[in-house]
Amino acid sequence: MSAKLPFTPNPETDLVLERTVDVPPEWVWAAWTNPEHLKHWFCPRPWSVAECKIDLRPGGVFRTVMKSPQGELMPAGDGCILALEENRRLVWTSAMEPDFRPVESGEDAFLFTAHILIEPDGAGTRYVAIAMHPDEKGRQKHEQMGFHEGWGTALDQLVEYMQSRAS
Template identity: 60%
Template sequence: MTIYTLNPELDLVLERTVDVAPELVWKAWTTPELLMRWFAPRPWSTPFCEIDLQPGGRFNTTMRSPEGEEYPNSGCILLVEEGSTLIFTSGLGPGFRPQTAEGEAGFPFTAVISIKPDGNGTKYTAIAMHADSSTRKTHEDMGFAEGWGMALDQLVELVKSR
């Protein structure tokens, strides 16, 4: 079930097929101890992660720069379709409470993670939805494709090593 419509003027998309099972990709996205090992593109790291895997639940992470600066991000899970779809936003806090904190990105956005079986692997789609085209461009210029792509590579590396 798709409950959103892509808007190329507002949304950024990373789509790739990876050679790991969908259940392993899902587990890496929904298990804090695993997410902390791949979520930030190296040399950045993720020293903290808290996930309450239910609508209204927390999706909180902290990213650390190579220089040691920390960037906490508080968010809210909007939708969980076990094993296939995770949607969260930095525009809301736990319990769907509106928040003004903009987190490490510097602006609120909504992430849609879609995980689908594809042969022996997984069709992985990550969408970052933005409120306006200037915010989309800012996220793109920050390196969305490269950063989220590197993080996906690290996710695949992690699940293959387990």
């Protein structure tokens, strides 16, 4: 890791995507925290975001509903924002609903905590996304779902979208 992280990721349970992107930290923050921006880049195309709700406060909701190319809706659940520091860090989890209420964790539950870490790097941003899972099985499932490719493609789309707004 080249970015200074607030903790050491556990390779058995955590997935990490780290890159430098050619947009300022404020743009990355806006893309992650404004539902109208997030809808344009969050899902790798040809998927899209049909619905997004973000209540930007600890205990607030982080909710997205994805839409397949065939029109099938896939709710991602009502996650809970755990922590935020403007233009630096956004942390949310699928293990809680808004207001820190625990979710029921049945056999099919897909629980993880996401850390989006943003820091200035020249005219761009050092971007680190970490998905923490309760166990190795959860990490493997997320990896097999295409974490690196999917989250990497979404990041490319974030940069493309935010740059297009500036021109």
